[in-house]
Amino acid sequence: MSQGKSPNRYTLRDVARHAGVSLGTASKALNKSGTLRQETRDKVLKAADELGFRPNDLAQALHRGQSFTVGLISNDSFGRFTMPIMEGLETVLHAAGIALFMCNATDDPEREKRHIDQLLGKRVDGLIFTGRRADRRPVPGLALGNLPVLYVFSQSDEPGAACLLPDDEGGARLATAHLLSLGRTRIAHVTGPEDFEAVRLRRRGYEASLSKVDPALILHGPWSEAWGREAATRLLAMPVRPDAIFAGNDQIARGIVEALRDNAISVPRDIAVIGFDNWSVMTEASRPQLSSVDMNLKLLGEEAGQRLIRMIRGERESGTSRLPCTLVPRASTVPTP
Amino acid sequence: MSQGKSPNRYTLRDVARHAGVSLGTASKALNKSGTLRQETRDKVLKAADELGFRPNDLAQALHRGQSFTVGLISNDSFGRFTMPIMEGLETVLHAAGIALFMCNATDDPEREKRHIDQLLGKRVDGLIFTGRRADRRPVPGLALGNLPVLYVFSQSDEPGAACLLPDDEGGARLATAHLLSLGRTRIAHVTGPEDFEAVRLRRRGYEASLSKVDPALILHGPWSEAWGREAATRLLAMPVRPDAIFAGNDQIARGIVEALRDNAISVPRDIAVIGFDNWSVMTEASRPQLSSVDMNLKLLGEEAGQRLIRMIRGERESGTSRLPCTLVPRASTVPTP
DNA sequence: GTGAAAGCGCTAACAC
DNA sequence: GTGTTAGCGCTTTCAC
Numbered sequence: 001m002s003q004g005k006s007p008n009r010y011t012l013r014d015v016a017r018h019a020g021v022s023l024g025t026a027s028k029a030l031n032k033s034g035t036l037r038q039e040t041r042d043k044v045l046k047a048a049d050e051l052g053f054r055p056n057d058l059a060q061a062l063h064r065g066q067s068f069t070v071g072l073i074s075n076d077s078f079g080r081f082t083m084p085i086m087e088g089l090e091t092v093l094h095a096a097g098i099a100l101f102m103c104n105a106t107d108d109p110e111r112e113k114r115h116i117d118q119l120l121g122k123r124v125d126g127l128i129f130t131g132r133r134a135d136r137r138p139v140p141g142l143a144l145g146n147l148p149v150l151y152v153f154s155q156s157d158e159p160g161a162a163c164l165l166p167d168d169e170g171g172a173r174l175a176t177a178h179l180l181s182l183g184r185t186r187i188a189h190v191t192g193p194e195d196f197e198a199v200r201l202r203r204r205g206y207e208a209s210l211s212k213v214d215p216a217l218i219l220h221g222p223w224s225e226a227w228g229r230e231a232a233t234r235l236l237a238m239p240v241r242p243d244a245i246f247a248g249n250d251q252i253a254r255g256i257v258e259a260l261r262d263n264a265i266s267v268p269r270d271i272a273v274i275g276f277d278n279w280s281v282m283t284e285a286s287r288p289q290l291s292s293v294d295m296n297l298k299l300l301g302e303e304a305g306q307r308l309i310r311m312i313r314g315e316r317e318s319g320t321s322r323l324p325c326t327l328v329p330r331a332s333t334v335p336t337p
Numbered sequence: 338m339s340q341g342k343s344p345n346r347y348t349l350r351d352v353a354r355h356a357g358v359s360l361g362t363a364s365k366a367l368n369k370s371g372t373l374r375q376e377t378r379d380k381v382l383k384a385a386d387e388l389g390f391r392p393n394d395l396a397q398a399l400h401r402g403q404s405f406t407v408g409l410i411s412n413d414s415f416g417r418f419t420m421p422i423m424e425g426l427e428t429v430l431h432a433a434g435i436a437l438f439m440c441n442a443t444d445d446p447e448r449e450k451r452h453i454d455q456l457l458g459k460r461v462d463g464l465i466f467t468g469r470r471a472d473r474r475p476v477p478g479l480a481l482g483n484l485p486v487l488y489v490f491s492q493s494d495e496p497g498a499a500c501l502l503p504d505d506e507g508g509a510r511l512a513t514a515h516l517l518s519l520g521r522t523r524i525a526h527v528t529g530p531e532d533f534e535a536v537r538l539r540r541r542g543y544e545a546s547l548s549k550v551d552p553a554l555i556l557h558g559p560w561s562e563a564w565g566r567e568a569a570t571r572l573l574a575m576p577v578r579p580d581a582i583f584a585g586n587d588q589i590a591r592g593i594v595e596a597l598r599d600n601a602i603s604v605p606r607d608i609a610v611i612g613f614d615n616w617s618v619m620t621e622a623s624r625p626q627l628s629s630v631d632m633n634l635k636l637l638g639e640e641a642g643q644r645l646i647r648m649i650r651g652e653r654e655s656g657t658s659r660l661p662c663t664l665v666p667r668a669s670t671v672p673t674p
Numbered sequence: 675g676t677g678a679a680a681g682c683g684c685t686a687a688c689a690c
Numbered sequence: 691g692t693g694t695t696a697g698c699g700c701t702t703t704c705a706c
Contacts, residue, residue, distance in 0.1 A: 009457075009482065011699060022677045027701060034702090037675065057458040058404060059699035062395045063682050069438075069459075078420045086415055090441050099455055101406075102439040104427050118436060121394040122406075145346065225622035251622070281618065285562035285588070348683055359693045364685060371686090374691065396683035399698045678705080689694070 010051045019047035030055070061123065070308060071101040071119035073112060075131030075154065078104060080279070081297060082130055085153055088301025089128070096309055098125070107131075116144075125312045128304065129154050148311035152304040153297070155197075155320070162311065163320040164304050166295035168198045171325030172205025175246050175274045175293050178327055180209065182334070184244035184272055188217040190231040190256060191248025199248060202276065206246055217242060221252075228255020229262075236263055243271055244333075250275035250282035250292055257286050257332060272333040278326075288331035295325050347388045356384035367392070398460065407645060408438040408456035410449060412468030412491065415441060417616070418634060419467055422490055425638025426465070433646055435462070444468075453481075462649045465641065466491050485648035489641040490634070492534075497655040499648065501641050503632035505535045508662030509542025512583050512611045512630050515664055517546065519671070521581035521609055525554040527568040527593060528585025536585060539613065543583055554579060558589075565592020566599075573600055580608055581670075587612035587619035587629055594623050594669060609670040615663075625668035632662050 016026035021044060028034035029044035047053075061067040070093065074082050090100055101119060105112035119127065126148040149156075151163040179187050189206045192199045199220070207213045219234065221227035228247060232255065235242055247253035253275030260267050267273055267288055275283065278294035300323050311317045353363035358381060365371035366381035384390075398404040407430065411419050427437055438456060442449035456464065463485040486493075488500040516524050526543045529536045536557070544550045556571065558564035565584060569592065572579055584590035590612030597604050604610055604625055612620065615631035637660050648654045 012701095013699080023700090024678075024702080025676055028676090031701080035675065040675080054454065054458050056399070056460060056699050058395050058399045058460055059682085060701080061682095062393070062399055062684090062699085063701055065682075067395060072439075078415065078423055080417075083415045083420065086439070087441055090439065094440070094452070094455070097455070099438050099440075099459060101436050102409075102423070102427065103431070103436075104424055115431070117391065118431070118434070121391050122436060123393060123395055251618075255622070281588075285592070349685095350683080360683095361685085361694070362692055365692085368685080372691065377691080393683050396698085397685080399683085399700090400685050402698075676706085678703105680701105680703085682700085684698085685696105687694105687696085690692085 010053045012053070012055065015044065015048045015051055015053050018051055019044045065123075066125055067123045068097055069099045069101060069122060069124050070126040070128060070312075071103060071115070071122075071124045072128045072130060073103045073105050073115055073119075075105050075107050075112075075129070078102075079131070081153060084297035085130060085301035085304070088298040088303075089152075089305045090301075092302045092305030092309070096305075098309070105131075120144075120147075126150065126308050128152055128308065129156070148308060148317075150304060150308050150311065150317075152300065160318040161320075162307065162318050164300060164307065165320065165322050166297070166300060167322035167324050168201035168295075169205035169208075170322070171276065171293040171295065172202040172246070173209050174325060174327040175276065175291075176206050176209035178291070178329065178333060179244040179246060179272055179274060182244070182268075182272060186214075186217070186240065186242045187244045187246060188219070188235055188242040189246050189248070190219045190221070190228060190235075190252055192220065192223045192252070194220050202248060223249055223251060225251050225255035225258070228252035228257075229259040230255075232256040232259035233263075236260075236265070241271070244268075245271060245273045247273065247275045250277045250279045250290055253290050253292070253332070254282045254286045257288070257290065261287065268331070268333050268335055274333050278328050283328075283330060286332065288336070291330045291333040292328050293325050294328050296323060299323060347390045349390070349392065352381065352385045352388055352390050355388055356381045402460075403462055404460045405434055406436045406438060406459060406461050407463040407465060407649075408440060408452070408459075408461045409465045409467060410440045410442050410452055410456075412442050412444050412449075412466070415439075416468070418490060421634040422467060422638035422641070425635040425640075426489075426642045427638075429639045429642030429646070433642075435646070442468075457481075457484075463487065463645050465489055465645060466493070485645060485654075487641060487645050487648065487654075489637065492657070498657075499644065499654050500657040501637060501644065502657065502659050503634070503637060504659035504661050505538035505632075506542035506545075507659070508613065508630040508632065509539040509583070510546050511662060511664040512613065512628075513543045513546035515628070515666065515670060516581040516583060516609055516611060519581070519605075519609060523551075523554070523577065523579045524581045524583060525556070525572055525579040526583050526585070527556045527558070527565060527572075527589055529557065529560045529589070531557050539585060560586055560588060562588050562592035562595070565589035565594075566596040567592075569593040569596035570600075573597075573602070578608070582608060582610045584610065584612045587614045587616045587627060590627050590629070590669070591619045591623045594625070594627065598624065605668070605670050605672055611670050615665050620665075620667060623669065625673075628667045628670040629665050630662045631665050633660060636660060 016023045026044050029041045103115040128150050130152045155163045219231045257273050275290045275292040278292040283290040283292050350360055353360045363381050366378045440452040465487050467489045492500050556568045590610055594610050612627045612629040615629040620627040620629050
């Protein structure tokens with residue numbers, strides 16, 4: 001079956017024996033608890049070091065009723081947005097000695113249920129749901145007791161659920177205000193499918209920033225460059241063209257810029273373009289490079305980690321909070337000198 | 338401190354009491370071990386179900402000396418290539434009841450060491466290293482005993498190390514053969530930095546497929562669209578232009594296609610272009626859509642999971658193996674009808 | 675100051 | 691067939 005316990009792994013008893021003290025004493029020395037003579041303490045530390053002793057967290061967890069692990073359940077197959085979140089999350093949790101179980105549910109409720117079940121068996125100290133696909137996700141079918149649960153870049157209908165999201169509306173305000181500050185007056189909005197909450201929020205931010213909204217200038221479509229190109233073509237066909245375009249994401253923005261380029265329209269002189277996501281793969285390859293709005297996802301992950309740690313400590317941390325976005329101006333709105 | 342053990346979590350003893358049997362009997366019933374009357378078995382199962390009992394994997398692991406967890410250490414911050422690998426890996430491991438600890442070392446040896454240490458404390462049954470950045474990674478500074486270790490999309494110098502990689506050379510052969518089969522005779526290769534092993538292997542595959550190699554047609558540069566555009570410009574300036582270009586990745590390929598488009602060169606009629614990675618973000622947005630070579634990374638992840646499971650079972654699984662790539666022809670090489 | 679012993683929740687060997 | 695018991699490796703009272 002298994003390869004058995006690793007030959008070079010020692011138990012606390014081995015350390016005690018090696019140091020010539022009792023098991024309890026060795027434990028106190030290694031945990032800096034109780035009152036011990038410095039001499040004994042050093043003796044044990046030395047013995048542990050010589051043996052390359054690493055305490056068995058499993059036994060520790062069993063005793064303490066706390067496993068120092070949390071589970072993360074992603075619903076977008078570890079997609080592009082999940083990555084930076086995970087990175088921030090992992091950094092903060094690791095610093096607190098907490099390890100992260102990664103699970104991918106891919107929007108399959110059955111699979112998600114199995115994952116949660118497995119994680120509960122591992123006695124995780126907390127649970128994180130991420131992945132934006134389902135804007136409002138149902139309550140998981142398993143009783144989670146009072147296990148801390150945090151929704152990051154995703155939401156829950158449960159009353160009092162703790163959710164952490166980027167401030168899409170604020171980000172859209174930043175983008176629109178930026179275009180206005182450049183003297184643009186006729187600003188179009190080419191964005192994604194209306195059933196995304198992020199789309200609705202960004203649109204709301206855009207509309208709120210304008211003194212007068214022209215519905216003809218708002219175009220919904222898929223999240224693709226092809227849609228950006230098509231939408232740009234439509235806008236160019238209008239009797240009065242826009243002088244700026246706020247795109248719902250960077251792929252759409254890039255498509256727009258390409259179509260404008262094809263039509264010999266100068267960006268940003270004739271039409272300024274700004275995207276959303278600040279995805280370098282898009283912003284940097286675009287000609288000119290794309291201005292965009294950064295959702296600070298890594299920071300969001302770090303914040304999530306800190307919040308979860310507080311929840312594990314027993315603090316009440318309910319409700320939805322949104323982290324501010326950042327404007328990143330580049331050549332597609334600000335002409336290079 | 339901690340919120341203590343969840344109130345709705347019961348122990349095996351509770352189940353036994355609830356079913357009116359002994360602890361040992363309950364264990365046998367739930368583990369389908371030993372010989373029990375069907376009646377007793379059902380009674381226990383019913384009790385467990387009523388209580389919503391979930392065995393404590395920690396205790397189980399402690400007893401069995403096997404934790405049913407493995408650690409994954411990524412060195413590219415959960416980058417684009419790691420994602421599909423993780424997805425495949427996770428699927429296979431989850432099916433085997435094994436959970437995955439995710440760690441991000443970001444090529445920082447100190448951080449990697451801390452991660453390994455933490456994972457050893459958690460008594461993981463195996464370790465996976467991934468992330469291609471460091472082509473040849475040093476032996477981790479910690480004694481891993483006979484813990485199964487697998488390098489996926491990454492390598493190790495340790496003799497007998499188990500490595501799993503895509504067959505870059507084979508992929509390059511596929512691409513080059515494809516271009517040859519279309520009747521192209523002057524095939525250029527625009528690729529990434531020479532210090533990547535993948536670059537060297539792909540180049541070798543390209544060279545091996547040609548009867549005569551012209552060094553002037555091989556261009557190394559960064560992994561970017563901008564480099565693709567620049568390289569294309571250089572190739573166009575040559576006295577005799579190539580009639581096909583094999584790019585080291587899809588970003589370079591897309592840059593090439595764009596530059597050709599800018600210069601009114603028809604793709605694929607005048608020059609056929611093929612990329613590598615089959616990254617849909619690039620292949621689909623490109624005009625025309627990009628032919629490419631798929632490394633089947635999800636499959637690689639699945640294969641890695643199966644291999645690791647065999648290693649955990651105690652089977653010897655050393656040496657490097659490479660998984661075949663797949664050709665994905667699109668409009669940038671095959672003219673649409 | 676240090677050692678002995680109970681117990682975290684589970685499994686497996688051994689009684690009955 | 692079923693119950694009892696001895697640990698897995700650790701922490702933590704409680705004696706001495």
